[in-house]
Amino acid sequence: MKLRKKIPLIDQHDHNGFWGGKFGGSFIPETLKKPVEDLTREFSKLRNNKKFLKKRDYYFKNYIGSPTSLVKLENLSNHLGGAQIWAKVVSEANGGAHKIYNATVHALICKAMGKKYIVGDTGAGYAGKMLSMAAKKFGLKCKIFMGAKDIKRQKPNCDAMRKNGAEIVPVYSGSQTLVDAVSECMRYWVSNCDTTHMCVGSTVGPNIFVKICGWSTAQISRELKIQITQEFKKIPKKIKLINCVGGGSSAYGFWSEFIDFKKSRIELIGVEAGGPKNSKLHAAPLSRNAKIGILHGAASYVCQNNEGQINDTESISAGLDYPGVSPIHCFLKDTKRARYTYATDEEALKAHVMVTKFEKLNPSLEPSHAFAEAIKIAPKLSKDTIIIVNSCGDAKKDRDILKERLGKN
Amino acid sequence: MSSLINRAFSNAKNENRPALLTYTVAGDNTKKKSLEILKSISNYVDICELGFPHNTPIADGGQIQTSAYRAIKNGIKINDVFSIAKNFKKIKKNKPIILMGYYNMIYQYNENKFLEKCKKSKVDGLIVVDLPYPENKNFASKCKKKGINFIQLVSPTTSQIRLKKIIKDSHDMIYYISMLSTTGGKLKVSPKKILEKYNKIKKQNKSKNVVIGFGITEKTIKSLKKADGLVVGSAICKEISKSIEKRQNAVTNVTNIVKRLKNKIL
Known part of the structure; x- marks a missing residue:
């Protein structure tokens, strides 16, 4: 199984619609x-x-409001020490998410x-x-x-x-x-x-x-590539692009222009929903090694039992609460181009609290999973490492959950 | 030698009526009960379809979903489905039985192991809802090698070119989906229109048995009796749900509805 260069990942499937020979297809x-x-x-x-x-x-441009901005999270970076943390504020898009x-x-x-x-x-x-x-x-x-x-x-x-x-x-x-x-x-x-x-x-x-x-969300990384080049004059040597992964649309959109780069230069990190800390249920088929199965017309890693019944999932974040995942992320996992991990509900909440405390940014519970990973790894990284988190949704929709869990408005 | 499925169709033809096919979900509402239902209705049915339930059924309507969820909740496993089929065949050895379900269940079980088990349980045919042509070519030929009928589905949206290819690749039986719908929908196309399309399929190859399914109830079955066979599923699952709700005997009730269905096409 191998990635090809200079061809968008969405087009790297065979004539039956399979990426890497086994992910995707059309089971309809x-x-x-x-x-x-x-x-x-x-x-x-x-x-x-x-x-x-x-x-x-x-x-x-005129309806969605492209490009969304790339901002440095100065206070958060200073607080944590280590890598510089940036955010691509995709939640600025019309409607508040990618x-x-x-x-x-x-x-x-x-x-x-x-x-x-x-x-x-x-x-x-x-x-x-x-x-x-x-x-x-x-x-x-x-x-x-x-x-x-x-x-x-x-x-x-x-x-x-x-x-x-x-x-x-x-x-x-x-x-x-x-x-x-x-x-x-x-x-x-x-x-x-x-x-x-x-x-x-x-x-x-x-x-x-x-x-x-x-093809639609790829706009995010087209913008990002231009913004990085403008900001740093050229593409820096050590970048980490961190994105939450439910189905995987924002992550693919955030990464698509950077897949051809070497992993050592631009690392792609996907963060799935680990669910409540002590729960057996989760929505993290990639990072918790689910088996390949067929769900909703495609083959992918799927949370399921031995019989092939789809498992219940549990996550504080409704947007990540899905037992399957995009076949293109399965392909990125198996080719080892991207690394997948998970954050628990509690970690995501903590990350949300920390980000909103230090920055004028209000990430929803989905990207809060990505911020949790950024917060975890930033202190261990060098100052010239650039972490960019896709802040792909706004927390307005999470008002009720946040109030219940954190007691705030 | 002709397959049991073929023979079931010629028997019905000899009696100048369409074959009656029923669909029930294995393990609905218990393993024992579903076997009893199967045994009882098979006295009036030409071919029995037995569903192996999946909890994400993308082509099934409410009635069959309810039956499937009920069976899964009561602990049905794939191996139980095989044992129901096997026990059924022990006493009804000439009654064809077709397993029907979604591909993930077969994929997890392993295609070859699944077919081996079908063979051992004397299963006559397979319908896999989400494995269309040409993606099913490989699996269909594996079935053929094992002497198991792989039943292709054809729908009102199937193009003429596709239709030709599907029929060419089919075994003894083809399943025509009457309308754009999930299972158990109200028949929204006139029987005349359905039979027109049906005849087009028949014209391609007269030797293939074509059955019509989706939306067939006591009300509609008579109007389609010109077909080689008719499948009733949701109406039966609904009867099981009703019997459970009213604490009545599902075996008796389902047998009665099947008898009535049969009488309408004699």
């Missing part, structure tokens, strides 16, 4: 074959269409395919909120599938979705979280694929959805 019911093939054809046309690219860039990139591109594709309805899944509610925003912007009717448990714990995002005119469909099956929302959304698409476009909220699902999402 027969009914979805045609809509998936149609979408695959349409996307490969659009991504080479200059007019479409111009449109994408226009909306990325999910807007994928949502906007899917809405544009939906329009291009002449479909009027768009459906999507959501965990933390960001993917749903952004899809509802994009749908409103482009005049599409929107339905969002969301686990009943997540609806309760991410109320602010639900309010936003409803305000944007989207219908939230609560999912009561299974664990009532993201995994069930994705299943229900796929079922809905099976029944309505002739009129409806489906947006998968992360770099997961059948091959084409991994590609579209990765």
